[in-house]
Amino acid sequence: MTTSRMMLGTLLTAGAALLGAPSQQALARESIAQFDTARILAEAASAIQWLTYGRTCDGQLIKVGHQLYAQNSMVCRGPMVQGQGVLPDLRWSGTTTDKGAWQAVIIEGPLRPDGTVSFADNLTPDEAEAVRAYALEQAWMAVANGDATAPSP
Secondary structure, eight states: OOHHHHHHHHHHHHHHHHTSOHHHHHHHHHHHTTSOHHHHHHHHHHHHHHHHHHHHOOHHHHHHHHHHHHHHTHHHHOGGGOGGGTSOOGGGOHHHHOHHHHHIIIIIOTTGGGTOOOOTTTOOHHHHHHHHHHHHHHHHHHHHTTSSOOOOO
16 A cells, blocks of 8 residues: 555545544544645645545536546556556546546646646546546446545535
8 A cells, every 4th residue: 555545545544534533533533643734735635535525426527527538548457447567557546536636737737747647638527527527437347346445525
């Protein structure tokens, strides 16, 4: 398990505990103390978006996202947004969990030197959001299939 995934797991558990009983809150604060506060807040916000968004997306949005992903990204990234070892697995990418970051990467293309070109000529921001919904759905499908562990709410 990568450090960022372990950190995300700790943050999710701690975030859930912060919403719970006072004894859980104290334990959560102790777990969080080991990380930089600004980074914790950013990761927690992304994690909460990931937890809720992937579970509540409209089925039609996911279908459209799948089609657009197949047309624009599958050749390089492979099926089911997994990256095939060369590019990052979008199911677990921090960029996928944050709508603003996703839009910046997909539409503006700042990661071109790393292999992710701008799709501004091919996708509208709404279409890019549909692809993001598909990527998050793939993450939840991996959880449902037993290939990944669901983050603790």
